[in-house]
Amino acid sequence: xxLSELDGGPLPPGGERTxxxxxxxxxxxxxxxxxLTGIEPGTGTRSWTAAQLLHDAERVAGALLRHxxxxxRVATSMTNRAEAVxxxxxVALAGMVLAPVNPRSRPAELEHALRLSGARxxxxxxxLDVPPPTGPRVVVTDGxxxxxxxxxxxxxxxxxxxxxxxxxTSGTSGRPKGVRIRHVGMIATGHAFAERIGLRPGDVWxxxxxxxxxxxxxxxxxxxxxxxxxxxxxxxxxxATLRAVQEHRATYLSAAPTLLALLMEHPEFDTSDLxxxxxxxxxxxxxxxxxxxxxxxxxxxxxxxxxxxxETCGSAALVDPxxxxxxxxxxxxxxxxxxxxxxxxxxxxxxxxxxxxxxxQLRGVRVTDGYHDDPTATAAAIDHEGWLHTGDLAVVDxxxxxxxxxxxxxxxxxxxxxxxxxxxxxxxxxxPSVSRAAVVGVPDARWGELVVAFVVPRExxxxxxxxxxxxxxxxxxxxxxxxxxxxxTELPLSASMKVQRAELRLVAxxxxxxxxxxxx
Numbered sequence: 001x002x003l004s005e006l007d008g009g010p011l012p013p014g015g016e017r018t019x020x021x022x023x024x025x026x027x028x029x030x031x032x033x034x035x036l037t038g039i040e041p042g043t044g045t046r047s048w049t050a051a052q053l054l055h056d057a058e059r060v061a062g063a064l065l066r067h068x069x070x071x072x073r074v075a076t077s078m079t080n081r082a083e084a085v086x087x088x089x090x091v092a093l094a095g096m097v098l099a100p101v102n103p104r105s106r107p108a109e110l111e112h113a114l115r116l117s118g119a120r121x122x123x124x125x126x127x128l129d130v131p132p133p134t135g136p137r138v139v140v141t142d143g144x145x146x147x148x149x150x151x152x153x154x155x156x157x158x159x160x161x162x163x164x165x166x167x168x169t170s171g172t173s174g175r176p177k178g179v180r181i182r183h184v185g186m187i188a189t190g191h192a193f194a195e196r197i198g199l200r201p202g203d204v205w206x207x208x209x210x211x212x213x214x215x216x217x218x219x220x221x222x223x224x225x226x227x228x229x230x231x232x233x234x235x236x237x238x239x240a241t242l243r244a245v246q247e248h249r250a251t252y253l254s255a256a257p258t259l260l261a262l263l264m265e266h267p268e269f270d271t272s273d274l275x276x277x278x279x280x281x282x283x284x285x286x287x288x289x290x291x292x293x294x295x296x297x298x299x300x301x302x303x304x305x306x307x308x309x310x311e312t313c314g315s316a317a318l319v320d321p322x323x324x325x326x327x328x329x330x331x332x333x334x335x336x337x338x339x340x341x342x343x344x345x346x347x348x349x350x351x352x353x354x355x356x357x358x359x360x361q362l363r364g365v366r367v368t369d370g371y372h373d374d375p376t377a378t379a380a381a382i383d384h385e386g387w388l389h390t391g392d393l394a395v396v397d398x399x400x401x402x403x404x405x406x407x408x409x410x411x412x413x414x415x416x417x418x419x420x421x422x423x424x425x426x427x428x429x430x431x432p433s434v435s436r437a438a439v440v441g442v443p444d445a446r447w448g449e450l451v452v453a454f455v456v457p458r459e460x461x462x463x464x465x466x467x468x469x470x471x472x473x474x475x476x477x478x479x480x481x482x483x484x485x486x487x488x489t490e491l492p493l494s495a496s497m498k499v500q501r502a503e504l505r506l507v508a509x510x511x512x513x514x515x516x517x518x519x520x
Contacts, residue, residue: 004343005343005351006341007341008338011192015191018162019089019158019186022187023053023057023092023225026225034049035229036231039232041235047230063090064149067137068094072097073120075100075117076098081125084212087147088100092164093158098164107128107129107132113176116166119135121137122135122137122138124138124139125140125142166372167181177377178372179371181313182369186218188313189219190224191222191226191338194223197252197318199229200229202228203230204250206252209259213310219314239268242269245272245276246276274299274301282304283308284497301321304320305329309390311390315366317334319334331401336400337366340362340364344356345358345359355396357393359391363385367382393406412451413448419480421501425438428455433458438453439482440454440504442508452483454491454504455468
């Protein structure tokens with residue numbers, strides 16, 4: 001039987017391979033096309049044509065170069081607004097390195113990010129609760145026009161292999177690490193992602209995903225740029241997002257599974273006109289087949305599920321929403337994007353056959369070359385052949401589809417048997433009283449680990465633990481059944497909308513309440 005080894009194919013020859021060159025190409029080929037729109041609650045909407053976007057980005061670059069030099073790190077801590085995109089382009093044109101930070105970071109988290117990245121400048125759109133005690137110059141702005149300078153006569157030369165960003169991991173298992181992302185990786189990912197989803201000039205990509213993360217500033221910014229599509233950015237709010245789909249006739253909507261659930265639960269959902277949508281896409285966590293069905297039925301558009309990590313510029317494999325059959329969309333078995341190789345290996349490091357489970361490893365142009373200033377973490381994640389050990393358990397089918405089935409680190413060992421949290425969670429959300437669920441293992445003297453479940457009730461429903469236990473008895477082996485239950489209103493989420501299992505393990509062990517979604 002063939003081994004689980006895949007090649008997404010080469011990148012197209014030629015083309016722009018840096019962020020600045022891609023923006024210049026867009027401005028030269030479609031100067032009058034609207035390519036960026038920002039929606040801000042209470043402020044209104046502002047749009048940029050391609051020519052205006054390049055002009056304003058060059059003015060930002062000119063201002064940056066008055067105080068800093070190419071190669072300097074520029075940190076940003078901003079809500080979802082168009083100015084964050086302008087800053088991203090301005091930093092790239094200046095030959096500097098962007099270090100975007102979650103605007104909800106606590107002072108210690110912000111200090112860690114600034115110190116790790118070596119930022120010389122921090123641009124933020126709000127007054128900081130506690131200014132950083134050491135490090136960068138801080139600029140507080142309510143609009144990038146405050147940072148505009150004259151358009152410089154010339155800008156630095158930037159190579160495709162130059163560092164473009166330092167992106168911070170979600171921090172679900174320890175302190176966030178700084179992922180090094182290069183220009184060519186961002187460009188390759190944007191092109192390949194847009195190609196797979198069928199994005200076309202004039203399309204409207206509505207993006208409430210955070211612009212401090214690869215889902216927003218690589219997939220959203222670079223994919224829309226590559227195809228002359230209008231990129232509409234806004235802070236996520238269910239009602240505002242639904243209204244934006246209607247008002248801007250959005251053809252594509254990107255949102256994490258949790259955000260899609262919040263949209264479907266909103267009172268305005270059933271009266272919203274979503275007929276303009278050609279596809280919805282999501283990623284960041286496993287999506288059940290039944291959930292795929294629900295999303296496609298209620299949004300009236302096919303769902304594309306992507307698998308990716310910060311370490312792969314946000315995406316490495318993706319379902320084709322317009323051409324893949326429904327069974328592929330339901331399974332989430334996306335195919336590799338151009339410029340990526342993959343293999344699935346067993347515990348002994350050898351390749352496994354098609355259909356067998358193993359660790360997914362990736363290599364290619366969009367894969368990071370390591371963690372900034374952390375050679376130990378880099379060596380643990382990337383081997384001497386350049387393979388990134390993702391820690392994700394995957395299965396490859398005979399069509400080249402990759403299906404993620406769990407996480408190595410999340411695997412629970414109970415009574416000498418492996419328990420996949422995803423399998424138990426799938427069973428739990430099948431119960432009519434459960435909206436979302438997360439499962440972790442806690443130490444136990446007799447069994448090694450016990451399965452502990454956290455469940456969020458559906459709106460208007462009451463969770464009965466005895467009924468849930470009976471539901472699990474009928475569908476799961478004894479060692480897989482949850483032995484303790486926590487009924488919660490929300491699950492703690494990372495910045496990339498992944499469930500923070502480390503936080504839930506602490507809750508299960510210490511018996512305290514979990515942190516609300518989004519963290520505090």
